[in-house]
Amino acid sequence: MIIVGELINASRKKIRNEIKEKNYDEIARVAKEQLANGADFIDVNAGIFVGQEEDYLKWLVKTVQENTDAPCCIDTPDPTALEAAIKVHKGSPMLNSISLESERYEKMIPVLRGTDMKVIALCMSDEGMPYTTSDRMKIADKLVNNLVQNNVKIENIFVDPLVQPIGSGDNLGVEFLNAVEQIHKEFEGIHTICGMSNISFGIPKRKFANQVFMIMAITKGLDSAIMNPNDRRMMANIIAAEMLAGKDQFCEKYMNAYREGIFDLENKQPEKA
Amino acid sequence: MIIVGELINASRKKIRNEIKEKNYDEIARVAKEQLANGADFIDVNAGIFVGQEEDYLKWLVKTVQENTDAPCCIDTPDPTALEAAIKVHKGSPMLNSISLESERYEKMIPVLRGTDMKVIALCMSDEGMPYTTSDRMKIADKLVNNLVQNNVKIENIFVDPLVQPIGSGDNLGVEFLNAVEQIHKEFEGIHTICGMSNISFGIPKRKFANQVFMIMAITKGLDSAIMNPNDRRMMANIIAAEMLAGKDQFCEKYMNAYREGIFDLENKQPEKA
Numbered sequence: 001m002i003i004v005g006e007l008i009n010a011s012r013k014k015i016r017n018e019i020k021e022k023n024y025d026e027i028a029r030v031a032k033e034q035l036a037n038g039a040d041f042i043d044v045n046a047g048i049f050v051g052q053e054e055d056y057l058k059w060l061v062k063t064v065q066e067n068t069d070a071p072c073c074i075d076t077p078d079p080t081a082l083e084a085a086i087k088v089h090k091g092s093p094m095l096n097s098i099s100l101e102s103e104r105y106e107k108m109i110p111v112l113r114g115t116d117m118k119v120i121a122l123c124m125s126d127e128g129m130p131y132t133t134s135d136r137m138k139i140a141d142k143l144v145n146n147l148v149q150n151n152v153k154i155e156n157i158f159v160d161p162l163v164q165p166i167g168s169g170d171n172l173g174v175e176f177l178n179a180v181e182q183i184h185k186e187f188e189g190i191h192t193i194c195g196m197s198n199i200s201f202g203i204p205k206r207k208f209a210n211q212v213f214m215i216m217a218i219t220k221g222l223d224s225a226i227m228n229p230n231d232r233r234m235m236a237n238i239i240a241a242e243m244l245a246g247k248d249q250f251c252e253k254y255m256n257a258y259r260e261g262i263f264d265l266e267n268k269q270p271e272k273a
Numbered sequence: 274m275i276i277v278g279e280l281i282n283a284s285r286k287k288i289r290n291e292i293k294e295k296n297y298d299e300i301a302r303v304a305k306e307q308l309a310n311g312a313d314f315i316d317v318n319a320g321i322f323v324g325q326e327e328d329y330l331k332w333l334v335k336t337v338q339e340n341t342d343a344p345c346c347i348d349t350p351d352p353t354a355l356e357a358a359i360k361v362h363k364g365s366p367m368l369n370s371i372s373l374e375s376e377r378y379e380k381m382i383p384v385l386r387g388t389d390m391k392v393i394a395l396c397m398s399d400e401g402m403p404y405t406t407s408d409r410m411k412i413a414d415k416l417v418n419n420l421v422q423n424n425v426k427i428e429n430i431f432v433d434p435l436v437q438p439i440g441s442g443d444n445l446g447v448e449f450l451n452a453v454e455q456i457h458k459e460f461e462g463i464h465t466i467c468g469m470s471n472i473s474f475g476i477p478k479r480k481f482a483n484q485v486f487m488i489m490a491i492t493k494g495l496d497s498a499i500m501n502p503n504d505r506r507m508m509a510n511i512i513a514a515e516m517l518a519g520k521d522q523f524c525e526k527y528m529n530a531y532r533e534g535i536f537d538l539e540n541k542q543p544e545k546a
Contacts, residue, residue, distance in 0.1 A: 166516065166524065167524060170519045170520075170521065170522055170523070170524075171519045173516075173517040173519060174518060174519045177492065203524055203527065203528075204528075204531045205513075205531060205536040208509070208513065208536055208538070209513055209516075209517065212488055212510060212513040212514055212517060213517050215485055215488040215489060215492075215514075216488060216491075216492040216514060216517055216518070218489075219450065219488075219489040219492040219493065220492065237485060240478075240481065240482055240485040241485055241489060243439065243446075243482075244446040244472065244482065244486050244489055245446060245447060245489070246443045246444045246446060246447045247443075248443065249443055250443070251439065251443075251476055254476065255476075255477075258477045258478060263478040263481055265481075
C-alpha cells in the first residue's frame with residue numbers, strides 16, 4: 001500500500017493555526033510522526049490562505065523535507081502555487097490533483113508533461129461527480145489516455161474513483177469498489193487511490209465504517225490511500241488485508257507488524273495532530 | 274448474513290464435558306446466547322462420542338429446540354445418527370455436510386432427496402482438498418448439479434469452498450475468495466458458507482486475521498458463515514460490510530446495530546462458552 005499522510009492540511013483547524021504562525025517544530029513533528037507510522041508521501045495543503053497559498057506551500061514543502069526524507073504530495077488546484085512548490089521540492093513529488101474539469105485539466109497538463117512526477121487523477125469532469133461504475137470509467141478512460149499521450153507514465157498515475165457517501169444510496173459503495181477493480185483490469189501497472197472518509201458521511205461510527213471499507217477496497221485491488229497513518233486499526237487492517245490478498249510474500253510484513261505490536265489494538269493510543 | 278452458531282461442538286473441551294454429563298441448563302444457555310447474538314441456525318456436533326453419537330445428537334437437538342425457536346445445523350458424517358437427529362428435529366434443519374467424497378455422497382443423497390432441508394456442500398472429493406479456484410469450481414459444479422438432479426432446491430444449497438491457511442501459500446486467500454465470487458455468478462440463488470478460522474492457522478493474532486478475512490469474503494459475495502456469534506467485532510464487521518456492500522436498505526440494520534451498542538467495541542465483553 002502506498003500511503004499519503006493527510007494530516008498537514010490547512011482545512012484542519014489545529015494545523016491551520018500552526019501553518020499560519022509558521023510553527024516549524026509542530027509541522028516537523030506531524031510530518032515525522034506520519035512517516036514513522038508508515039506514510040510514503042506527506043500531503044501538504046495550504047488552500048485556505050487565499051493570496052498567501054504559494055508562500056505557505058513553499059514553506060510547508062521545505063519544512064517537511066528538512067525533517068524527513070519523504071516526498072511531498074502537493075495539494076493545490078492553483079498552478080502558480082503548484083509550480084513554486086515544485087521548484088523548492090527535492091526529488092519527484094506527487095501532484096494532488098488533475099481531473100477532466102477543463103479548467104483544472106488545461107492548467108495541470110503543461111506542469112506534468114514529460115516529467116517523472118506522480119499525479120492523482122480524480123474521476124471528475126465538467127458534468128459533475130460520478131455515481132455509477134460506468135460514470136467513473138468514462139472519465140478514467142479519457143483522463144488516463146490523455147495523460148499517457150502527454151508522456152505521463154502509467155505507473156505514475158493514481159486514479160481516484162471518488163468515494164461517495166453510502167447514506168446517499170445503498171449501492172454507492174459497490175459502484176466505487178467495482179470501479180477500482182475495473183481500472184486495474186483495464187490499465188496494467190496503474191495505481192488507484194482514494195480518501196475513505198466520504199463513505200461514512202452522515203452515518204454514525206464513521207471511523208469504524210471507514211476501516212471496514214478500506215478492507216473491502218483492498219479486496220478489489222486498491223493499492224494506495226490518502227489517510228491518517230496514525231490510525232492504528234486502519235494500518236493494522238491494511239497490513240492484514242494485503243497479506244490475505246496475496247500481496248505479502250511469506251506473510252513477512254504481517255509477521256514484522258506483529259512483532260512491532262501493531263496488532264495490539266486494545267490499548268488505544270491517543271491519535272495526535 | 275445467515276449465521277450458523279458453531280459453539281455446541283463436542284470437539285471443544287468445555288462443551289464436550291457438558292454434553293457428556295448432559296448438562297441441560299448449560300447447553301440451553303449456550304444455544305440461547307448464540308440466538309440472542311444473531312445466530313440463525315445452531316450447529317450441534319457430538320462426533321467425538323463414538324458409539325454414543327446418535328444418543329447425544331438427539332439430546333442436543335431436543336435441548337436446543339426446547340429452549341430456542343432456531344433450527345439446528347446437524348453436524349455429523351454418520352447417516353444413522355443423522356437420520357435419528359432429523360426425526361426428533363422440529364421444522365427443517367440444515368445438514369452439515371455433503372461432499373463429493375463417494376462414501377459421504379452416497380449416504381447423504383437418499384437422506385436429502387426431495388426434502389426441504391438445507392445442506393452444506395463441501396468442496397471436497399476423493400482426490401482430496403482443493404487449493405485453486407479451478408479445483409473448487411470443478412467440485413462445486415459437479416456437486417451442485419448432482420444435488421439439483423436429486424431435487425434439492427438451489428436456494429437450499431450452501432457451498433463451502435473450504436478456506437485454506439494463508440501460511441501454506443500466499444495465494445490461498447485469493448483462490449478461496451475468487452471461488453466465492455464465481456459460485457454466485459454461476460448459480461443464481463445459491464448460498465456460500467464457510468468457517469473462517471482455518472485462514473489464520475499457524476499465524477499470530479488469529480482472531481483479528483479472521484475478522485479481516487470475513488470482510489473480504491463478504492466483498493466477494495459470501496452470504497453465510499459458520500462462526501461464533503458472540504464475537505462482537507466479527508458481528509460488527511459483518512453488519513458494516515453488508516451495509517457497505519449494498520445489502521442493507523437505507524442502512525437500517527447498521528443504524529439499529531448502532532442504537533443497540535453493537536459498535537461499542539472498546540469495552541471488550543468476555544466471550545463465554
